[in-house]
Amino acid sequence: xxxxxxxxxxxxxxxxxxxxxxxxxxxxxxxxxxxxxxxxxxxxxxxxxxxxxxxxxxxxxxxxxxxxxxxxxxxxxxxxxxxxxxxxxxxxxxxxxxxxxxxxxxxxxxxxxxxxxxxxxxxxxxxxxxxxxxxxxxxxxxxxxxxxxxxxxxxxxxxxxxxxxxxxxxxxxxxxxxxxxxxxxxxxxxxxxxxxxxxxxxxxxxxxxxxxxxxxxxxxxxxxxxxxxxxxxxxxxxxxxxxxxxxxxxxxxxxxxxxxxxxxxxxxxxxxxxxxxxxxxxxxxxxxxxxxxxxxxxxxxxxxxxxxxxxxxxxxxxxxxxxxxxxxxxxxxxxxxxxxxxxxxxxxxxxxxxxxxxxxxxxxxxxxxxxxxxxxxxxxxxxxxxxxxxxxxxxxxxxxxxxxxxxxxxxxxxxxxxxxxxxxxxxxxxxxxxxxxxxxxxxxx
Amino acid sequence: xxxxxxxxxxxxxxxxxxxxxxxxxxxxxxxxxxxxxxxxxxxxxxxxxxxxxxxxxxxxxxxxxxxxxxxxxxxxxxxxxxxxxxxxxxxxxxxxxxxxxxxxxxxxxxxxxxxxxxxxxxxxxxxxxxxxxxxxxxxxxxxxxxxxxxxxxxxxxxxxxxxxxxxxxxxxxxxxxxxxxxxxxxxxxxxxxxxxxxxxxxxxxxxxxxxxxxxxxxxxxxxxxxxxxxxxxxxxxxxxxxxxxxxxxxxxxxxxxxxxxxxxxxxxxxxxxxxxxxxxxxxxxxxxxxxxxxxxxxxxxxxxxxxxxxxxxxxxxxxxxxxxxxxxxxxxxxxxxxxxxxxxxxxxxxxxxxxxxxxxxxxxxxxxxxxxxxxxxxxxxxxxxxxxxxxxxxxxxxxxxxxxxxxxxxxxxxxxxxxxxxxxxxxxxxxxxxxxxxxxxxxx
Numbered sequence: 001x002x003x004x005x006x007x008x009x010x011x012x013x014x015x016x017x018x019x020x021x022x023x024x025x026x027x028x029x030x031x032x033x034x035x036x037x038x039x040x041x042x043x044x045x046x047x048x049x050x051x052x053x054x055x056x057x058x059x060x061x062x063x064x065x066x067x068x069x070x071x072x073x074x075x076x077x078x079x080x081x082x083x084x085x086x087x088x089x090x091x092x093x094x095x096x097x098x099x100x101x102x103x104x105x106x107x108x109x110x111x112x113x114x115x116x117x118x119x120x121x122x123x124x125x126x127x128x129x130x131x132x133x134x135x136x137x138x139x140x141x142x143x144x145x146x147x148x149x150x151x152x153x154x155x156x157x158x159x160x161x162x163x164x165x166x167x168x169x170x171x172x173x174x175x176x177x178x179x180x181x182x183x184x185x186x187x188x189x190x191x192x193x194x195x196x197x198x199x200x201x202x203x204x205x206x207x208x209x210x211x212x213x214x215x216x217x218x219x220x221x222x223x224x225x226x227x228x229x230x231x232x233x234x235x236x237x238x239x240x241x242x243x244x245x246x247x248x249x250x251x252x253x254x255x256x257x258x259x260x261x262x263x264x265x266x267x268x269x270x271x272x273x274x275x276x277x278x279x280x281x282x283x284x285x286x287x288x289x290x291x292x293x294x295x296x297x298x299x300x301x302x303x304x305x306x307x308x309x310x311x312x313x314x315x316x317x318x319x320x321x322x323x324x325x326x327x328x329x330x331x332x333x334x335x336x337x338x339x340x341x342x343x344x345x346x347x348x349x350x351x352x353x354x355x356x357x358x359x360x361x362x363x364x365x366x367x368x369x370x371x372x373x374x375x376x377x378x379x380x381x382x383x384x385x386x387x388x389x390x391x392x393x394x395x396x397x398x399x400x401x402x403x404x405x406x407x408x409x410x411x412x413x414x415x416x417x418x419x420x421x422x423x424x425x426x427x428x429x430x431x432x433x434x435x436x437x438x439x440x441x442x443x444x445x
Numbered sequence: 446x447x448x449x450x451x452x453x454x455x456x457x458x459x460x461x462x463x464x465x466x467x468x469x470x471x472x473x474x475x476x477x478x479x480x481x482x483x484x485x486x487x488x489x490x491x492x493x494x495x496x497x498x499x500x501x502x503x504x505x506x507x508x509x510x511x512x513x514x515x516x517x518x519x520x521x522x523x524x525x526x527x528x529x530x531x532x533x534x535x536x537x538x539x540x541x542x543x544x545x546x547x548x549x550x551x552x553x554x555x556x557x558x559x560x561x562x563x564x565x566x567x568x569x570x571x572x573x574x575x576x577x578x579x580x581x582x583x584x585x586x587x588x589x590x591x592x593x594x595x596x597x598x599x600x601x602x603x604x605x606x607x608x609x610x611x612x613x614x615x616x617x618x619x620x621x622x623x624x625x626x627x628x629x630x631x632x633x634x635x636x637x638x639x640x641x642x643x644x645x646x647x648x649x650x651x652x653x654x655x656x657x658x659x660x661x662x663x664x665x666x667x668x669x670x671x672x673x674x675x676x677x678x679x680x681x682x683x684x685x686x687x688x689x690x691x692x693x694x695x696x697x698x699x700x701x702x703x704x705x706x707x708x709x710x711x712x713x714x715x716x717x718x719x720x721x722x723x724x725x726x727x728x729x730x731x732x733x734x735x736x737x738x739x740x741x742x743x744x745x746x747x748x749x750x751x752x753x754x755x756x757x758x759x760x761x762x763x764x765x766x767x768x769x770x771x772x773x774x775x776x777x778x779x780x781x782x783x784x785x786x787x788x789x790x791x792x793x794x795x796x797x798x799x800x801x802x803x804x805x806x807x808x809x810x811x812x813x814x815x816x817x818x819x820x821x822x823x824x825x826x827x828x829x830x831x832x833x834x835x836x837x838x839x840x841x842x843x844x845x846x847x848x849x850x851x852x853x854x855x856x857x858x859x860x861x862x863x864x865x866x867x868x869x870x871x872x873x874x875x876x877x878x879x880x881x882x883x884x885x886x887x888x889x
Contacts, residue, residue: 005608006606006637007606007607008606008607008642013643014643015605015606015641015642015643017606017637017641039634039638070606070637070638070641071641072641072642072643072644073518073641073643073644074518074643075517075518075519075520076520160453161451161452161453161460161462161515162452163450189484192451192462192484192515193482193484193515193638196453196460196462196515196516196517196518197453197460197517198458198459198460198517198518199517199518
């Protein structure tokens with residue numbers, strides 16, 4: 001395979017290296033999980049052949065995620081939202097308005113969040129061996145135990161980069177290639193060049209943090225799930241997902257290894273048949289959004305104390321502050337109701353930072369706001385959004401104490417890996433919304 | 446030649462990737478001139494030839510600087526001191542007690558600081574196109590000005606990785622190498638593999654901030670300076686300040702990557718081999734570079750009078766315990782206690798500053814204030830103790846510090862450039878009994 005040149009997309013201030021090959025009526029973005037290196041990867045003949053075929057289906061866009069390969073390597077674990085932004089940055093840089101997304105392993109999480117958030121840019125989602133959550137929980141018994149994850153992290157920390165360690169993993173993961181010395185050498189080089197020991201640890205921490213269970217039901221684009229029937233845990237993870245993503249198709253592939261190993265022809269045939277399906281669907285009418293409601297605390301008392309004219313002045317300055325913050329964090333103003341705001345965001349961490357910034361900034365006006373945030377599926381109605389998720393957001397805001405930014409557990413789970421800290425505020429009932437809701441107050445952002 | 450296995454040394458919490466090539470009684474550490482990638486180097490036959498030749502002199506150690514190639518990424522721009530520690534970490538990992546440091550360009554600053562700090566671990570220095578400082582100064586007019594650096598850093602930020610930019614860079618740095626299409630193609634990928642755009646910016650910022658002018662006179666290791674004609678001024682500056690240094694201008698060599706021009710590089714390598722072969726067993730060094738710290742309790746006489754002897758002596762004991770705790774934490778060596786103050790030395794100025802600040806903060810829990818003074822200089826080592834005029838300098842600086850202040854000489858400040866430690870200029874002072882004028886800075 002001819003190695004196409006590398007370009008760099010800017011995602012915030014992080015450079016994401018990407019390559020474009022082939023062409024055709026579809027754009028296909030390939031988000032490879034784990035540790036990758038754009039140029040080393042294709043030195044393995046099965047991978048080169050696999051990508052060659054993929055790039056005959058359409059224009060293939062591949063990239064190294066932040067932290068690995070040729071891309072910038074921030075030392076801290078990036079949020080899922082930042083990783084989702086990387087897909088968008090690469091598509092923007094490559095001039096791709098809409099693409100089919102193929103994601104392997106743990107990269108499935110960022111692709112899922114992308115597909116739910118930007119359904120209009122997602123021409124179908126193909127997931128290889130995906131998992132919705134990494135760590136076992138009472139309501140998620142099929143995850144690995146936390147102790148097992150920590151054991152693996154310690155193992156990576158102690159051994160990453162060592163030839164004997166790589167050789168052992170190689171023969172365990174890809175038993176069919178056990179005697180292929182060239183493949184083993186390639187494997188070691190790719191992993192070493194793809195991630196230094198510290199960078200590898202970050203990748204594993206990131207995988208351990210994955211939890212996109214709450215997003216699955218909000219996916220409205222066609223989804224194809226491919227998984228290894230013979231790999232332990234893989235069918236359970238795939239089934240969990242297929243049951244929760246509306247209309248998802250699930251196909252078991254026999255054998256072991258990556259999609260370019262055993263059964264690659266079958267994998268490619270499934271992808272080729274799925275591309276027109278994924279691309280062909282109509283504009284979606286729902287989208288995953290984070291909604292923010294803010295409200296000024298004690299506005300009646302303030303108005304009475306200050307007099308109408310002066311209070312009106314304060315409100316105007318408050319509105320200007322809120323709009324400046326929305327602008328800075330890419331929020332979209334949807335409504336002002338009395339002295340509160342209703343806005344939506346394409347990323348929950350941005351929404352939290354915005355709410356905190358608003359809370360801090362209005363202090364100069366001697367007023368306080370309460371804010372509530374929720375991430376959920378919203379119906380698109382012209383320029384506005386509606387649906388139960390919007391009601392949930394409004395109810396959460398009403399429960400917030402003065403100056404507090406209160407969020408649902410969905411928001412909290414999605415910002416794992418960010419420096420944002422929370423305090424548990426317990427389970428609540430929200431008026432008119434079924435079920436119990438666990439709420440969290442932002443204690444540091 | 447087979448590509449040797451990659452190993453990792455731990456320098457603090459950062460993994461430094463290294464390779465070992467060949468064997469022999471002498472260890473040689475190759476400190477590269479710019480960004481590098483251990484494995485990518487082996488794809489270039491000319492570079493492999495260069496490495497093999499260096500390995501003829503003994504066991505050769507190659508490593509990727511932190512924040513580049515196969516080594517761990519960094520959170521912030523590291524100091525020269527931290528990067529010097531990386532050399533030590535690699536040597537420790539292969540049980541190398543002493544080594545010849547073969548360093549090029551920016552790497553020579555790491556080597557120079559290492560040689561001055563660890564004379565007992567430095568058998569010799571071979572420096573190719575060394576530079577003492579990255580930024581223009583009145584007494585160092587050859588380096589780029591602030592404006593030029595700003596432009597360069599902006600260009601790296603916007604264009605690093607872009608083929609056209611890297612090809613331009615290749616032509617600028619290695620006119621002979623760049624004549625060859627294969628070399629050019631290799632270079633483009635080599636640079637991309639060595640550093641992502643953000644890493645390239647961080648590295649060059651580091652190159653801009655580095656400054657080792659003050660430590661040059663402390664280098665005692667036998668030193669050979671090799672340079673191109675166009676790098677003569679900076680090479681002369683370095684060689685003139687290291688006692689006994691030899692300087693050889695390699696005529697006709699114009700490539701920054703000397704090995705890209707094998708014909709002229711052969712001269713470089715021959716001189717290196719002869720020099721290393723001729724090294725006699727070096728005498729034990731009697732002068733070392735160190736950072737010293739003096740601390741003193743403010744108003745101790747008044748406090749002692751107030752508290753009475755027993756309570757005061759109890760307080761002093763607790764003070765000493767706290768100070769010793771911090772010394773251990775920051776790898777300081779206690780040299781003396783004089784009344785209620787401490788005299789300690791450190792092998793790195795950044796650690797010394799952090800230690801002084803930590804002591805100041807810690808003793809406040811006892812209701813005490815200290816003043817602290819720091820200086821980096823060359824000391825005589827007599828029976829394990831440090832002596833010399835630099836000791837007096839440090840002590841004088843401490844006596845000028847305000848209560849709660851950590852006051853340092855400009856030498857200390859220059860050496861921690863890039864650490865994020867901020868200073869306030871305290872102006873120029875005279876130090877009793879020490880010649881010259883001294884510019885002092887308070888740690889913010």
